Amino acid sequence: MKVDIHGLTVKADDRNILGDVSLTAEPGTVTGLIGPNGSGKSTLLRCVYRALRPTTGRVLINEDEVWRLSARAAGQRTAVVTQDHDLDNSFSVAEIVAMGRLPHKRLLERDTASDHDTVHEALARVGMAWAAGRVFARLSGGERQRVLLARALAQHTSVLLLDEPTNHLDIGSQLELLELVRALDLTVVVAIHDLGHAVAYCDRLALLCEGRLRAAGAPEEVLTPATVAEVFGVRSAIVPHPLTGRPHLVTAPAG
Numbered sequence: 001m002k003v004d005i006h007g008l009t010v011k012a013d014d015r016n017i018l019g020d021v022s023l024t025a026e027p028g029t030v031t032g033l034i035g036p037n038g039s040g041k042s043t044l045l046r047c048v049y050r051a052l053r054p055t056t057g058r059v060l061i062n063e064d065e066v067w068r069l070s071a072r073a074a075g076q077r078t079a080v081v082t083q084d085h086d087l088d089n090s091f092s093v094a095e096i097v098a099m100g101r102l103p104h105k106r107l108l109e110r111d112t113a114s115d116h117d118t119v120h121e122a123l124a125r126v127g128m129a130w131a132a133g134r135v136f137a138r139l140s141g142g143e144r145q146r147v148l149l150a151r152a153l154a155q156h157t158s159v160l161l162l163d164e165p166t167n168h169l170d171i172g173s174q175l176e177l178l179e180l181v182r183a184l185d186l187t188v189v190v191a192i193h194d195l196g197h198a199v200a201y202c203d204r205l206a207l208l209c210e211g212r213l214r215a216a217g218a219p220e221e222v223l224t225p226a227t228v229a230e231v232f233g234v235r236s237a238i239v240p241h242p243l244t245g246r247p248h249l250v251t252a253p254a255g
């Protein structure tokens, strides 16, 4: 499913925290949202997953405006992994992941054998099958992050939104998660700080700066040395990675 963002503006405290942002994420691609702290990445994602109504503008998922969909219909299309979660401390990991099945179930419908299979497949996919019976709140930050990704995968949506998914993860787990996300064949929109990861793992990038879309397109078109210097204040170059041959962004302090 395609995600179409048209003229999104969000005003708060008399200022535009997003100003007239338009962007399309095509099916089967990974779109990276990049930009300095406070540039509006999370706000943009929140508008897509209906946590925030924009002041003006629209978000369409497969031609349907998200606020015209029921919460259930929206949950069948879009899954999200964010940094802030407010989950009851006593839930087990399997119970947390099973929540991903809720948009597909009727009120008070019990979990089926197929739901259990989906939960365990999703946990296995993120390397957390061993933790199914553990208490979610007692996991490490990185383990919790992987469980929340499993919950999103168990939701079986076409669109996956990720807000800083590699936070808390060690470098091996970061690369594993990014490889997994890239192989999913979903419409993925991911807010990501690490520009090296953004270049290596995203098909397209959207660079936000003070709530405005500064540039969008292929990573090499967006992260030119001039743009990186202007927006982030560092020198940069995109070079072939010595180990993988993939494009790789290297940075150095401004000279």
Ligand SMILES: Nc1ncnc2c1ncn2[C@@H]1O[C@H](COP(=O)(O)OP(=O)(O)OP(=O)(O)O)[C@@H](O)[C@H]1O
Pocket: 012, 013, 017, 035, 036, 037, 038, 039, 040, 041, 042, 043, 044, 191
């Ligand atoms: N509800 C709100 N009321 C007022 N200002 C807000 C609100 N939500 C976000 N902001 C402000 O909007 C700006 C954009 O915030 P947002 O969290 O979208 O940025 P971000 O690019 O995700 O930042 P970071 O990289 O630091 O996570 C920030 O200046 C933030 O303080």
